Amino acid sequence: MVVEPCSGSVMDIGTVAKPHDRLAGTLADEMAAVNRLIRQRMASEHAPRIPEVTAHLVEAGGKRLRPMLTLAAARLCGYDGPHHIHLAATVEFIHTATLLHDDVVDESGQRRGRPTANLLWDNKSSVLVGDYLFARSFQLMVETGSLRVLDILANAAATIAEGEVLQLSAAQNLATDEAVYLQVVRGKTAALFSAATQVGGVIAGASAERIQALYDYGDALGIAFQIADDLLDYQGDSTATGKNVGDDFREQKLTLPVIKAVAQASTQERMFWQRTIEQGKQRDGDLDTALALMEKYGTLGATRDDAVGWADKARAALDVLPDDPIRDMLRDLAEYVVARLN
Amino acid sequence: MVVEPCSGSVMDIGTVAKPHDRLAGTLADEMAAVNRLIRQRMASEHAPRIPEVTAHLVEAGGKRLRPMLTLAAARLCGYDGPHHIHLAATVEFIHTATLLHDDVVDESGQRRGRPTANLLWDNKSSVLVGDYLFARSFQLMVETGSLRVLDILANAAATIAEGEVLQLSAAQNLATDEAVYLQVVRGKTAALFSAATQVGGVIAGASAERIQALYDYGDALGIAFQIADDLLDYQGDSTATGKNVGDDFREQKLTLPVIKAVAQASTQERMFWQRTIEQGKQRDGDLDTALALMEKYGTLGATRDDAVGWADKARAALDVLPDDPIRDMLRDLAEYVVARLN
Numbered sequence: 194m195v196v197e198p199c200s201g202s203v204m205d206i207g208t209v210a211k212p213h214d215r216l217a218g219t220l221a222d223e224m225a226a227v228n229r230l231i232r233q234r235m236a237s238e239h240a241p242r243i244p245e246v247t248a249h250l251v252e253a254g255g256k257r258l259r260p261m262l263t264l265a266a267a268r269l270c271g272y273d274g275p276h277h278i279h280l281a282a283t284v285e286f287i288h289t290a291t292l293l294h295d296d297v298v299d300e301s302g303q304r305r306g307r308p309t310a311n312l313l314w315d316n317k318s319s320v321l322v323g324d325y326l327f328a329r330s331f332q333l334m335v336e337t338g339s340l341r342v343l344d345i346l347a348n349a350a351a352t353i354a355e356g357e358v359l360q361l362s363a364a365q366n367l368a369t370d371e372a373v374y375l376q377v378v379r380g381k382t383a384a385l386f387s388a389a390t391q392v393g394g395v396i397a398g399a400s401a402e403r404i405q406a407l408y409d410y411g412d413a414l415g416i417a418f419q420i421a422d423d424l425l426d427y428q429g430d431s432t433a434t435g436k437n438v439g440d441d442f443r444e445q446k447l448t449l450p451v452i453k454a455v456a457q458a459s460t461q462e463r464m465f466w467q468r469t470i471e472q473g474k475q476r477d478g479d480l481d482t483a484l485a486l487m488e489k490y491g492t493l494g495a496t497r498d499d500a501v502g503w504a505d506k507a508r509a510a511l512d513v514l515p516d517d518p519i520r521d522m523l524r525d526l527a528e529y530v531v532a533r534l535n
Numbered sequence: 536m537v538v539e540p541c542s543g544s545v546m547d548i549g550t551v552a553k554p555h556d557r558l559a560g561t562l563a564d565e566m567a568a569v570n571r572l573i574r575q576r577m578a579s580e581h582a583p584r585i586p587e588v589t590a591h592l593v594e595a596g597g598k599r600l601r602p603m604l605t606l607a608a609a610r611l612c613g614y615d616g617p618h619h620i621h622l623a624a625t626v627e628f629i630h631t632a633t634l635l636h637d638d639v640v641d642e643s644g645q646r647r648g649r650p651t652a653n654l655l656w657d658n659k660s661s662v663l664v665g666d667y668l669f670a671r672s673f674q675l676m677v678e679t680g681s682l683r684v685l686d687i688l689a690n691a692a693a694t695i696a697e698g699e700v701l702q703l704s705a706a707q708n709l710a711t712d713e714a715v716y717l718q719v720v721r722g723k724t725a726a727l728f729s730a731a732t733q734v735g736g737v738i739a740g741a742s743a744e745r746i747q748a749l750y751d752y753g754d755a756l757g758i759a760f761q762i763a764d765d766l767l768d769y770q771g772d773s774t775a776t777g778k779n780v781g782d783d784f785r786e787q788k789l790t791l792p793v794i795k796a797v798a799q800a801s802t803q804e805r806m807f808w809q810r811t812i813e814q815g816k817q818r819d820g821d822l823d824t825a826l827a828l829m830e831k832y833g834t835l836g837a838t839r840d841d842a843v844g845w846a847d848k849a850r851a852a853l854d855v856l857p858d859d860p861i862r863d864m865l866r867d868l869a870e871y872v873v874a875r876l877n
Contacts, residue, residue, distance in 0.1 A: 239718055240700040294666060298659040317640040320662055321700045324636060327669060328692035335685045343677045343685065350670035357663045358582040376581055 212525035213256055219519060220264045223278060227260050230282045234329050246322040247289065259389045260285045262414075262523075266393025266407050269519045276337040276396050283346065284389045286330035291353060291385075293323035298357070299444075342392045349388035356380010365445050365471055367455055367463070374452055375416070383415030390414075406513045410523065413507035417530050420500040423448035424534055427484065428493055439480040445473045449499065451483070453492035462486055497534045504531040554867035555598055561861060562606045565620060569602050572624040576671050588664040589631065601731045602627045604756075604865075608735025608749050611861045618679040618738050625688065626731045628672035633695060633727075635665035640699070641786075684734045691730035698722010707787045707813055709797055709805070716794055717758070725757030732756075748855045752865065755849035759872050762842040765790035766876055769826065770835055781822040787815045791841065793825070795834035804828055839876045846873040 210218070217224060237243035260281030267277035297316045327350070334346050360377045363369040390411035394404040426441040427450055441448050447455075447470055455466050465482060468474050487493050507527035514520050552560070559566060579585035602623030609619035639661045669692070676688050702719045705711040732753035736746040768783040769792055783790050789797075789812055797808050807824060810816050829835050849869035856862050 237697050237700070240697050240704070242700050242704055243697065294662050297662055316658070317703055318700070320636050320639055321696055321703065323666075324669070325693060325696035325700060327666070328689060328696050331673060331689040332686075332693060335682060335689050338682060340677060340680060340682070344674075347670060347673040347677050351667060351674060354663055354667035354670050355579050355582050355585065358579070358584050358660070358667060361659055361663065362582070362584055 212522050212529045213258055213261065216261050216265055216519070216522045216526065217257075219522065220261060220268070223264045223268075223281075224257065224261065226278045227257075227264070227281045227285070230278055230333075231285060234282065234286070234333065235326070237325070242318055243322055243325055246293070246318050247326065257285060259288050259385055262386065262389040262411060263393045265519050265523060266390045267397050268393075269514055269517055269523075270394050270397035270399035270403060270407075271515075272393070272397035274396070276339070277393060279333045279337050280342065280392050280396060281389075283330045283333040284385065284392075286326045286333065287346070287350065287353075288385060290323040290326035290330065291357075293319045293326070295357070297323075298361075337396060339396060341395050345388050345392055345395065349384045352380050352384040354380075356384065364447055365473070366447065367466055367471055369447050369452060370456070371449070371452055374447075374449055378416055378419045379412070382419040383412045386415030386418070387411035402513055406510045409510035410507050410527075413503045413510060414527050414530065417500050417503035417507060417527065420449055420496060420503065421530055421534055424450060424493060424496045424500060427487065428534075439483075442469070442480055442483055443475065445470050450487050450492045450496045453495055454483075454486045454490050457490045458486070497531070500531045500534060504528060554864050554871045555600055555603065558603050558607055558861070558864045558868070559599075561864065562603060562610070565606045565610075565623075566599065566603065568620045569599070569606070569623045569627070572620055572675075573627060576624065576628070576675065577668070579667070582667075584660055585664050585667055588635070588660050589668065599627060601630050601727055604728065604731040604753060605735045607861050607865060608732040609739045610735075611856055611859055611865075612736050612739035612741035612745060612749075613857075614735070614739035616738070618681070619735060621675045621679050622684065622734050622738060623731075625672045625675040626727065626734075628668045628675065629688070629692065629695075630727060632665040632668035632672065633699075635661045635668070637699070640703075679738060681738060683737050687730050687734055687737065691726045694722050694726040696722075698726065706789055707815070708789065709808055709813055711789050711794060712798070713791070713794055716789075716791055720758055720761045721754070724761040725754045728757030728760070729753035744855055748852045751852035752849050752869075755845045755852060756869050756872065759842050759845035759849060759869065762791055762838060762845065763872055763876055766792060766835065766838045766842060769829065770876075781825075784811070784822055784825055785817065787812050792829050792834045792838045795837055796825075796828050796832050799832045800828070839873070842873045842876060846870060 235244055235247040263281040263284050264277055267280075297319045330346075334343055356377050357380060359373070360381060363373050363377055387408045388411070390407040391404055394407040399407070423441065426448065427438060429438065442451070451466070451470065455463065458466060465479075465486070469479050469483065504527045508524045511520050511524055577586055577589040605623040605626050606619055609622075639658045672688075676685055679685075698719050699722060701715070701722060705715050705719055729750045730753070732749040733746060736749040741749070765783065768790065769780060771780065784793070793808070793812065797805065800808060807821075807828070811821050811825065846869045850866045853862050853866055
């Protein structure tokens, strides 16, 4: 049965199923196969700590958005072989490994509303189990026998790590401009989105034009997703996002709304940003001042416009792909990512 | 010019060049190409922190034993293509990534007589630059275009991570027996040695028998190497090894000499091991007591015998490989690893 796509405009959020839920419904059988493969491959004959740590994260109820993108791309390009399941599991393993290492790097205590693995076990386990999942992801993709797929995913893994290292030095440095921010965002988020969609097309033997379109869609969707996330940190509803307003500010993270405010700052305002973001010497009332400066220069609105622009690019990229309910859901997904922004 | 192998018996250590130095001489041009490739690929266009951290470790003057094994195996099997250089660099990158993550896990402050990267920069940089090097190693091996090589190295990476996780729970647990110890050693050391030699044969298109022999050689050499290292911790000359006698004991590491003593311990002796290794409640004089117990049961000698046995296995494995000066050097290398033991 083909599930009919809904219109998915900004207006009907809350009244119809969310686009990723509709995708999950359409791809239910394949997602079940992906989940079976993930459970099977996260096991370890010799080290029981591995499935303990992994299960904590894998079964925490993430949306499995990235593997779903791979399945959707493969289906959209008419694939009827078995290997998109391996690739979807690969992508989820890379994502999970990245989360484990991120939580060590960020010294996080919570993820998806639960204590992080580094808190429940220790940093050692998070580092090493992350390495194990990277290796497992690599085994899974080798099983597809496609060197092109291996090349894409190897490059994505390098871009992810490079983006994360770049973020270490860029996050608290006022010299970070929008170009560097975009580089970091491509690394931390968009590289895996674009690899996820691209390999779906490659495994299906799609044309170069369609593979490029899938890459462009994933890239733009990932960027829109991350910009929206950074914006919601300043204007989100904390009960909906599970984050407190201003967490990024308190953690001295130089995200797009601040970068835009710094670019237009007076000498005195620049000193404020140096003290609060670069030096981390924050006092009561600083978050309000920061929000007032963003208001003054309209940077929250400008950030929203950027996110919407990337979402539009994502949707436009789909034009060359086959007219199919899955394509409509991918379009709606891009719209949904920015529809939650004010 | 073919370098003639020396006899390499235990007696002439110190009077002739060490086997890995002779290998380095024979493979000098190829090692130079490997070093060029390593320097080229450890760069990062966007994140200058990456080459800083990597250079600190890569240029610290390690022996480059693992890449040399790959080059030696490929040459021994008559390879005349370019890809053994990529594979040797791959193996060194995996090794370097593992060291970076190990130092975070062990909270080490020194490696090869220099401060570790996690001390000079921070744990974050070590975790993320390690991830970057894993990704880079993966790109390098994809360039060889050999799915068989990719399969071997993916499996090795999984075995390494699994061994490291297993060690977390096994190191301070008196239930750890020789079988578990061997599993850990295969993970932390032998898996990369055996993959290094095996892929050299695979890329050269060697026969199944020779590829198996190369695997067996690397596996046994790695095990001999690690057992020797664990033994030297209790009886080494600290000026030669750069470690203090009993470091493993103080760090509560259950290595082979202790495992053999625990297996024969009286009830009272077992309580000693529980207190010192499992609980880490160590007092002055405990190391002397530990050494006396190892003496009582002859476990240092038995450990030496095990190491020699593995070195013998390594040498025997080479019998089916072509009669060549490189084969002789590999034989001498196996002998050399255990010749430094009393």
